[in-house]
Amino acid sequence: MRSSRLRGSRSPRQARYTAQQVIDEVRRRWKRRALLQGAALTLLALLFGTAVLLVLYGAFGVRAEVVLLASIPVGLLVLGVLVAFVIRPALRRIDDRQVALFIEERLPDLEDRLNSVVELTEPGAVPAAQNALLERLFDDAAQRARTIPVTTLVDRRRAHLLAYAAAAGLFLLVLFGASTLGDLRLALSGSGFGLPAADVPRMTVRPGDVEVEKGQAQEVVVTLREGTDREVLLNYREGDGPWRKVPMRPALGRPEYIHEFPGVQAPTQYFVEYERQASDTYTISVYDYPQVTRLDLRYVYPAYTGLPPRDEPDRGDIRGLQGATVTVTVTTSGTAETGALVLDAGGRIPLTPLGDGRFQGQITLRDRDRYTVELVDARARQNPFPETYLITPEADEPPRLAVTDPQRDVRVNAIEEVRVAARAQDDYGLKALRLRYAINGGAEEALDLAAIRGRPAEVEGDHLFFLEDFALEPGDVIAYYVEAEDHFHSEPVLSDLYFIEVVPFDLEYEQVANQGMPGGGQAGGTVLSQQQIIAATWNLLRRRAELPEAEFRSLQRGLVQAQANLKRNIEERIGSTAFSLELRAGEETRQIVEHLRAATVEMEAALGELEPGRLREALAPERRALNQLLRADALNKERQVALNRQQGGGGGGAVEERMTELMDLELDIAKDKYEIQQPAAGPQARQQMDEALEQIRDLARRQQRLANQSRRALQDEDPRRQVERLQRDQEDLRRQTEALRQAMQSMARDGRLSRQSQESLQRAIDQMRQAERALRRGQEQEAMARQQQAMNELDRLQQDLQVAGAETTREMLDRFARDFEQLRAQEQQLGRSIEEAYDQARQRNGRVDREAVQALLRRREALRDELDLLRRQAEGLEARTRMTPEEDEQAVANAMRNLIQRMNRDDLAQKVADSERALQRGWLDYADRLQDEIEGAMEGLASQVRDLEGQLPRTDEEQLRRTLADVRQLMERVEAWQRRADERARDGDPGRTARPGRQGSPDPPDQPDPPNPQGQQGGPPGAGAQDADRAARADAARMRREAEQALETLERLEQQLGGAAGSSLGPVRDALRRAARADHTGTLLDPEAAKAYFNENVYRPLSQLEAALAERLDLIEMEKKLFGARRADVPPEYRELVDRYYERLSRGRE
Template identity: 35%
Template sequence: MNYPTYIGEQLMTLIQTVRRQRNGLFWLRGLAILLAVAAGVLLLVGWAAYKQRFNAGALVGLRVGALVALLATAWLALSRPLRQRVSDAQLARLIEEKSPGLDDSLVSAIEFADDEKRTLTSAAIFERLNAKANQSAHNVNLDAIVPRKRFWQYGGAAFASVALFIGALLFGPQEIRKGLSQVVTPEAFAATTDKDALKITLKPGNARVPKGTDQKIVATTVNFEAETLTIFTRKAGAGDDQWVSAQMEPAKAKNEFQHFIFNIQEDTEYFAEAPGCKSEIYKFTVADLPYVKRIDLAYDFPAYTGMARKVVEDTGEIAALAGTSVRVMAYLTHRAKSARIVLKDGTKLDMQAENTEDGALIMAGTINVTKESSYHIELTSVDGDVYNGSNEYDIVVLEDMPPVVTFEKPGRDTRATSVEEIFSQAKAEDDYGVSSLEMFISVNGGEEKKVELQNLQREAAKSLSGAHTFFLEEYGLQPGDFVSYYAKARDARHETTSDIYFIEIKPFEKDFKQSQQAGGGGGAGGEQPNALSKQQKELIAATFRVIREEERYNEQEKTENYNTISLGQEKLRDATNQVIERIKRRMGNNLDPNSDFGKLIEYMTQAAKEMEVAIPLLKGKNAKGALPPEQRALQNLLRADAIFREIQVAQQESGQGQGSQRAEELADLFELEMDKKKNQYETIQREQQQQGQQQEDEAKRKLEELARRQQTELEQQQQRAQQGQQQ
């Protein structure tokens, strides 16, 4: 209640001002909440409405739900707070709580202004109480009661909600705008968004078709994806209970399905259906018209392939290289007035009648293959009827794959003395013809020498072979040297490189079985010189493959491959340095730099230095720059391997002498026990193999994984080439 007669003017003004500001703040707060909720609800409803835009029940539910949410928010945030009546005494209490030091003067003045209490109170006391309340009201800070910053906060929140909503409509997904249009003005939306409707289109639709032909129906889902599609057919004019259903097969395109009606004899109606969507009903009208009963194709390949014309009978599907000219010869059942080849994009190519000795009715036209497409034959009967005279056939553009080149002999790394002759044979295969085959040879990673194995000046061959014999005596090699070689094959557009292989120069054989067991291939799992050189050859082969295939890698694959090789090279460098340190510690002051032991350390030290050069180049993704130091490291490891073998032979020949003792110490350093007790050697060998399997080096594992991946890519390339040859 208000008491304007008995309450002082200052106090009344304060109460009325606080009431207005409080109500205004409630209005603004409720509006901010309502706008925020409205923005969120409408955006969510718009998105959901677009997803369910063709589901009438769902749209009705969304409209009702949005309306209920907005009404509930308006009641809770606006109507209910404003409907609550607050007395003057309650407002006075609020003012005193926000303004300490008033000592209940405002509340007391309002309470004693009541007629009943006022009559029980002396006038002097009431006037004094009222005067104090007026004075206190005059000194009250209104901003402390209803802070102005609250108005700014709620106003800012309301503005932000509106701005967010408008921004989402203008710059957000168009689905939200379309969904809101569907919710707010469904009729207008339906009239303007037919292009976005869920529908199923059928080809050829309504059509006159020759009697006895096979008709291909292609269904395309528009604006949605379906896992299955069902086609329904019936005799034209039959009842609804005569529809016969069948599952359509997936076609080439993602959103296409196909179905064949074989040997059509009567007028047929058909439509297709997916969950929640159905096509129109179309009709095949059967007539006694000529049609295409067979198609032959004559391929004229691009000149660079060197291939002669190829005729494929009784097939309409075209698969050829870009630039191929294909002569399409259509055999008709009866005479037609004219014929045209109709491409997928609507382009029409006229066909001409061809004269044949047997009197066959042939219409021929030419398609120049430039891109993926499809075609059918359109006929005009002698009576002027225009119709599809054939099914739709695909035009597939084949990729000209690069040649595949391999070594048939020896087909692996080999070891030979410096006077042997090594026969090698390379073979190249290509889907459209190899024009040349070359071999590249390098000694100890030096300058490459090219050997021309085959060079065809005219027609290319699908398969080429070339042989070369290495007369190693001509190279002036010594044990520890190596010869690397690989082959390149070219077709008209591509060049392919084989893997790299090695011929390792070994000492002349000495009939000493135990020496072979001790040094032959690193079988004991220790860090022997030839085990190190074997790993270095694997790293070189991996680097060579990266050079060959780098253009096909994406950035992530390139980084992974370089990281694998560089990590493997670091591990091998560390292993080499560890062996060197162990030899130095064991030999101590007895190590003579000019002795075999000294030379062994010298070669291994130089190998480690070359590895150190290669590592930053690999990390910098410079495979071509890293290959020479990798090969020089291999040369030094192979020479260390040769010295290691000489020491083993010397050990066997010297018996129990001082040289034998040092050689046995060296074998221990390489974790290869050469005790004359065979059983003990085999026991240690088995233990080392088990330990090596359990503690497989991570870098080596990754390197092997890289080699397997590269080998898989090579095999896939070979398979594609073979498939291309079968086309």
């Protein structure tokens, strides 16, 4: 709080001085409050008026011109507030009496002292010295004035509240109205109401001073303030050479001129001369990006392999043994100063300079990755879009082991010989190949199958079992397996466990003589079950190191349960009352039962080892149990043979039936089956999914085209008409998308369309609707943003449908290759058309046919859209394959990434944009040169696309699908072609050709809207006849180009089919070739003759071929349904199912 702090004096002058200080301070505060309040009110009025205008324009769609007129009363309102609340208070004079009266009103305790001092000290008042009473008044007034709280007299809360409100309103306007305000400004400038720019130079030169890569083309564009018929000259010199002067080429309908330096090799100076005025002198500087010219690899392998280093010259992809060290030698263009190997996983390996532009770095092969070579020159410039290389470590796999003889369990007599042979392979050398065997569950014996010297990659060996040396009896069993050992892994690789079962000597002969007798040489069910349990124990032992603990425990419990079930079932059968009575009939029967009881004892011992997880220890009692079961089985078979001899094969009575029932005891096991995997949907559902996917692609393509047209509408001289057309097209596209959503409801109900896909489709519709509203308000920028978002949602939906439709990588790759080849062919056709238009312009002394240029421009715009879609398609394919672990798909991802990088390095998108700009301005020579560069870039990409097609193996079914798709594409071309000819002939006016797109068939993307030729007789003479003839020739040329494209598809079909099927397309090929050579007269103008000709020579053979291919494809799909994997390759999961088969024996009926 501030107050006057002056020592009092009884003189009137001192009292006046003290009071005046208080009055001046209050006056200043009073004025500041008035000005702050007035400024806040003025700003609030301006914000209110601006908000009203923006609401009228943005929400209600009021035209920009009307909004501009409405801004006049808003300006008057703001001006009035400014005058009333700012200017008038600033000019108003406030005297001392008014201030003193204000203070007295606020502080009644002063009792008019301050006002009295002011009045009595004014000039002409009674001198204070003449009145003693006044002296006391002045003294009292001075004392009270020093205690006045000046800071609280003037209340500024209202002014502060108004100021805060104005600031908040300004913030909200900037936050929510900036884009609408910018759109309004653009709309006003586009409609001619924009303010003229101040101090516009007479000419503008672009790019001015610029730095380009050596060999790169650089154009110079001059924009004049107004058009002129005079020449605009470019003066330039390369290096220290002489100055040269060339005229610049004018644009169509624009005051712009261009000159192109096709390949800048040296620094170039230039300036522009026009009407005796010259621009500043600019310089085109030249530099070289550092580039990788060669990569060399040297592999150094781990010491245990014994392999020498290996060199791979001129190669970037790294593939080698895990743990090996790879030295990468990089040869550069010579301008690089530093470099690094940049890994996709995030690592960065600096390169060591070797001199002469060579660098070196080392990579240790551990995990799969990708790398690029980053180079930096002395000016910190990096090599743009470097190529990506794969890093593929190959694990040192365990030896590959196979038992080649006998490859199964065998049953032999006690004097036979059994040969066991095995073969082992290892990439880096074998150490040992051994045979291990055990007789009747006894101790294992080991012997070498081959004497290994050095590090052989493959070893074969065998051993001959002379069974008579082991003094075996019927029922004895030899269990054996083979192991192989290499130099890297600590544990050997084990084969499966096999059995050699000894049977009675004469059993084989009796079996031959008594075919069909009970037993038939087959082992009993108990024997088979015990053999399965042993095999399951062995397989679980082999896989224990690689199984998770939880899974191992689960399999172990299943194995224990299986052994316990078999033991319990044998005990229950033996202990039944019927067997107890019948087994007293003979000694042999009692011996069989003794063997079975001994088997259960061994099974109990095996359970004691299995339950704590001692699998290797459990194998011995399991084998002994098997030995007892085999002996019981052998005694039973001998007894059956003897009974058959005595009774002529008539059976053995009740005891024999009981024994057969016992020996054929078999558990009811819930086995894992190799079940047929039913496809998610049938052919009709697949076709529905394909159709939906094709419609989504078409919608995305059209949305891309609309977005580009919106971008061009901003630059149009009359954007109003363009925006109205765009609004209609966007509304039509949105309605078609909504219709597609309704059509896809059945897919959503069937579960074939995910919720994410449904949401993507709905978001695309919402974005289209918002783009419509933005176009209605004239907000082209907002509309472009919404259109881009709708296009992104359609792309996302397209990828989801590809996954839902089970489109394989091969199918996606084939579709990408077809789309690319189609785009490349269309670019070549456009190049020929540009060249023809350029030749015609030169023949006309540089005069350009505007209609022809506009047609070329429409084709260029359509191809630009197709290139954008193709790039997004490549990015989607690269993203999908990058996420899969398969090596083939990783190779596709890397190749696709390099293709995208190649598009970036060639600056293909910019070249297409420059070509479009050149056609807009009528610079046909510049457009022709750019088209050569575009076609060259497309040709370079074509070789990479062909390499891409070989990345994945192609199955017969995939080849058949591709061939069928080509046939249908060819038929669609022929149908559209014939329909166009029929409509031309039916209308009787070749100039009124109905495009296939208006009849439900899409326009070829490379074809412009056809002109209206007057080709019939009796047409208007003069220029109209010439235009009609030119349009007719253009229409005929278009049809010939379509025939050439059909021929290319047909040639690809002949190569795919080959043989008789390919030869059957001969009439189709001849008909298309004749059509390609024909002009617009003749057969195509006769509807009946044309229909008969095409039906006989083209459509009928293609229809028959399509039917045959479709029938073959249906047959393949039916075979897959009926036979499943029995007609296909066994998937990797099957091995695990087989291994776990016997380990889950207890999952059945107990």
